[in-house]
Amino acid sequence: MSITRPSLSALAAFAVALAAASVLMTFFVAPEDADQGLSQKIFYVHVPIALTAYACFGLGAWKALRLLLTRGERYDLESYTGIHQGTIFGALTLVTGSIWAKASWGVWWTWSSNQLVLFLVLFLFYCAYFMLRFSIEPGPQRERISAVYALFGVALIPVSFFAIRLASDFIHPTVFTRDGPQMTGSMFAAFCTSWAAITLLAYVMYRTELAGKRTDVNLRDLREALAR
């Protein structure tokens, strides 16, 4: 039995509907936080963006592993696109996190939080991926070196994710503990809706960007064939 992939336009429409639902739930259903007040609403956009960045880096690493195992050329473009998306969402994580930090702690950035510093390291590591990739001539060597680099980076993801739990001198809040999410049911529902919306939006962006890059490659090949 074959599983048909949903069309990009259907996914995009669903992502927009989910995003609208998440905004409604965030501002009209989830209660205001007793401690942080209204600024806690940033949580519903900041954390899903950060988790999506991790997922995109993970996807890029998975495609890189597939490339190294199978030598399939298509995985190079898929890995690159995943990491590109991850870097964009990583930049958004840093920007929305800084805004939340200013609202809650009164500072845009603090070096005393391991979570922040490790996420910055992860982000810069993947920024360097592009410098490495574009410093090598296109071909199998570039594909393999980029894939190995992408795989090394994925090791930083659990370190960054769990740093908040390993550190003892942090000020970054811990919402998800061993006892479950430390929030009300409606807050958790709003968070899950927002997370689903942003993850789906990232997936739609990934497939759109990949389609564009593949079309670019096909056009280049066609141009070369016609020039002969």
Next chain:
Amino acid sequence: MSAGEKYVAAAYGVFLVFVLVWAAIIATKLSRLERETGELARLARARTSADQGDG
């Protein structure tokens, strides 16, 4: 507008701007791809006509 409201608006605004910029970049890329595909189609048609003329 309170300070909290300003920060929330800024955080959501950043994300909205990102989506709009991304859509604009994709639209630009799509129009470039359309132009390049058109050029290649014209080139292919010209080549086909030339081949038929030779034949």
